[in-house]
Amino acid sequence: MENKNNLALNIENLSVKYKVYEGTLEVIPGLSMHVEQAERVGLIGEAGCGKTTVLKSAAAVLHSPPAIVRKDAIEVCGVSVDGKKGVRSVRRNVSMIFQDPSSSLNPTLKISTQMTDILKSQFPGRKKAEYRQMMLDALDNVSMPAPERVLGSYPVQLSGGMRQRVCIAMALMKDTNLMLADEPTTALDVTIEEQILDLLDKLVREKKKSLVLVSHALGAIRKITDRVYVMYAGNVVEVGKTREVFEHPRHPYTIGLLAATPKLTGSGIADGIAGDIPSYINPPKGCRFASRCPRCTPECLEAPPVLESVDGREDWMVACHHAGEEAMA
Amino acid sequence: MRKTILAIVKKLLHTIVLLLVLSFVVFSFIRLIPGDPVRISMGPMTPEETIAQKRSELYFDRSLPVQWAHWLKGVVTEGDFGESLFTHRNVAEDIKQYLPKSLELVFYCAIFILIMGVLVGTISAIFKNSWLDNLIRFISYLGVCTPAYAIGVLLLLVFSYTLGIFPIGGMPNIPDNYVRTGMMGLDCLLVGDFALFGQVFKCMVLPVLSLSLGSIAYMARIHRGAMVENINADYIAFAQVAGVSQGKLVMKHLMKPSFIPTLTIYGLQVASLIGNAFIIEVIFRYPGFSQYSLNVIQNKDPYGIVAVTFVFGIIFAVVNILVDIGVAFLDPRIRINTSE
C-alpha cells in the first residue's frame, strides 16, 4: 500500500452519479479498491450492485454524461484517468473483456479486420503477412479451433464461446499490466464457462498480468483470485484474501451471498437473501443493507458503517456495525 | 450471397405483380372520373363522330379488362404506352423526352445528398454537444421543416436577384443533333461541348440545391443519431479499450454500422425527391418529367396518368431494391445464412 505507483489499479473514493427525473442516482457513493502487480482480484455481488460501473470507470469507457464520474479517483499504473491525456494513457494500460461477446464484436466487420485494426495501432508499419501471423498466433493462444476460418468470418458466424475466445485474444493483443474481465462467461453455456475461465486464468498467470474478475461463478472466483471485494449497492462491504473470506465470511451480506450458491454437500439449494437492493435515489441514511440484514439494529439505520479491520489485520476489512458477531449467522 | 440474390429475385417478381395491379387500379380509377376525358380534351365543339372514333381508338368503348390488356400488350411488345390526350403524342415519346432530364436532376441531387448528409452528420456526431453540433442541428432542424419551394425562392432571391450569380430559371437550348441520352448535361459531355455543359451546369445549381437541402438536413439528423447511438455500443467500448486508433474507430468501426439506418433513409429520400421535383421544375422552369406529370394529372389525361404512375412505381421499386442490396452489403447479418 505504501508505494502507490506500483499498483496496477488504484481507486480512491470513486463516486458515480446519474441525474434523472426523480433526483440523483448515487450508483457508487464512494468506493476504494486497489490491485497490485500480478495480483488477481475478484469482485462479487448481486446484479445491479455497480460492478460493471466500477470496471468501466477504470477502463475510462463509462459514458459521461450521463454519468457524473469523479475521474481523479482512478489511477492505472500510477496515471490518473483525469483529462484527455490521462484517458488515453489509461486506455493504453488496460485490457477489458465485456459481459456479452455477441455485442462486444462489431457485427459489420470481419474478425480479421477488427484484429488488424488493433495490431496496426499497437505495432504500426508491419507487413500484411506479419499481421496475419500475429493474428493466427493470438487465436492459437486461446486454443481456437480452425483459426484461419475464424479470421475470415463475421461475428454472426461464430458461436458464443468462440466469440468470447476471440474477445480474449483481442484483449491480449495489447501488452498491458491490467486485465479487467466483466462477467466474461455470463452469456455462455455452463459447459463453456469453465473452459473460458480456465483459459483466462492460464493466460493471466503466464503473462504475469493483474486481473480484476467480476463473476457470478463463485467457484471460479475462489479458484482463480487471490483477494476478493464484496460489493453491495455500490459499496464495498467486505474485502480480504479470497480463501479466508470464503471460509469465514464476516459481513452478513457475504454470508448470505455465499450461502445462496448451491453446494454439492448439504441440503441442495440454499436460501438466498430475501428482499431487493434499495433504491439508489434517496438511499437509506444508514447501512444500505439494513433492510435485508438479520443483524439489523437501530444503530444500523442511523449511521452507515465504514470499512474496518478485522482482528486488527490490514488485509481483511468489513463494513458492518456487527462484524464481530459471527455466531449469529 | 445466395440468400441475398434469392431475396432480390423474389422481391423483383413481387414488384412486377404489384406494378401490374397498380396499373389496373389506375385504369379503373380513371373510369371513375366524372365526365368523358376524351370529350374534355377535345373540347365541346368537336363533332360527336370524331369523339366516338377517338374513344374507340383509345379502347374507351371496351370493357376495363380489355382496355387494360390492350395497354399492357402495347407496353410489353412495343413499348407503346398509348396516346396522350394532352400532348397528342405517344406517351412513350414524352417519357423519352422528359424522364432523362428529371433523372439527371435527381441523380445530381442523390450524390450531393449522400456526400453532404453523411459528412455533416458525421461532423455533428464527432463534435457532439459542441457549438458546431448545436449549430448544425439547429440548421438541419429548420431545413427539415422548410418546404422545397421556400428554399427555392430564398435561393432565387439571394443568388439570382441579389447577387446575380446564377440564372433565374430555364435551361439553355440543346441542339437536336446533340441528343444521345436525353440528359442535358451528359449529352453535352458526350458530344464534347464543354462550354454548353458549363451553361447547363450553371442552370442546374440552384434547382439541385433547392431540391437537396431539405434531404441533406434530414440525412444529417439520421446519420448523427445512428452514430451517437452506436457510440454507446459495447463493441465500440471494446475496440476502444482493445486499442483501435481513434481515427479508425470513428471512420470504420463506428461508421459502417451507422450506415445501415442512414442508407435505408437515403433510399426513401431519393425516392421522394422524384415525387417532389415538380415544384422545383415549376419554379426554375426545368423541362422535366415531374412537371410533365403535373400537367398530365391536371389535364386528366388517361394514358398519361397511367404511364406516370407506372414509371414512378418502377423508379420507387428500383431504388428500394438498390437500397436492399446496399444494406445487405453493409450488414453481414442479412447476407449470411446463420443457424440462429
Add this chain to the structure above:
Amino acid sequence: MMTKDLKATAAMEQGVNPRVEALKKSWYKFSRNPLSMLGLIVVLLVIFIAIFGPYIVPYPEDAGLVTKIAESFQGPSGAHLAGTDEYGRDVFSRMLIGTRSSLVIGLLVLAISVPLGVILGLIAGYYKGKLISRLIMWLTELFMAIPPLILAMVVCTMFTNGYLFAAIGIAVAWWPWYTRMTYNMVTSLSNELYIVYTELSGVKVLKILLSEMLPNITSSIVTKMSLDMGSIILTASSMSFVGLGVQPPEPSLGAMVSDGIAYLPEFWWLTVMPAAVVVLIVLGFNLLGDGLNDVLSVEEK
C-alpha cells in the same frame, strides 16, 4: 410490464392516482425542454388562430376577391404587418386565413387516415399470416408503391379540385403508414406473454384488440400524429403551390408564395412572409412531436 403494474399498485396503495402521477412526470420532463415548449406554444397559437381567426384578422374582407389598387404593393408597415399584394390586399390577414386552412386540412387528413390505418393495422396484425392480413398488407404496399405527392395529386384532381379533395388525396397516400406501424407493433405485442395469457383465457378478440393492444400503441400513434401534422401541412402547401387544393381567391400559404414569385425581388414580402409562416407552423408541430417522443419513449423504457 410486470414491474410497471407492481409500481402502479404500490402507488395506488399510497393514495396516489398512478395515471395522474405519470402524466405529471411526463409534463415535468416535457416542460423542462425549452424547444418542446416552443413547439407547444406555436401549435397552441396556430389552433388559436384557426378558431378565432375570423374575429382577429385586421382586414377580413381581404380574404376574397377585392381590389384596392391605391394600396397595392405596400411594404410591411404598422397598418399592414406583412405588406400588401398586387390587389392591395393585406398579406398578414391572408396569411392568418391560410394558416387556418392548413390546420383544417391537416386535421382532416389525420381524421381520415389515422382511424382507417390503425383499424386495418390492428386487424392485419392480429390475424398475421391469415388471408385477410395478407390482403390488407398487400393493399398497403400498393398504395405505397408510388410517391405520396403524386398519388395525392391524382386523387385530388380526379374529382373536384378543392379543399376537401386535397385532404382526401393526401389521406389516401397517408393511411398505409399508420397501417404498417400498427401492424408492426401489434405483431410484436402478440408475442408478449400477457397477451398470450389473455387469449388463452378466452377473452374475445375485439376486447383484446381494443383494451389490451390499443392502449399500448396509443402513445406512439399520438407522437406520429404530431410529427405527421408537420409533413401533411408541408405536402398540402406544396400542392397548393401548384394550384391544387384551396382555390383562389381564398388564400392558402403555398399559393401565396407561388403567386409572389412573379414579383421578386422588389416585392419580396409576398413570398418570404407566407413561406416563413409555413416553416414556423411545421417547426412547431415537429418540435412538439419530438418533445412527445422523448417523453413517451423514455416512459416505455
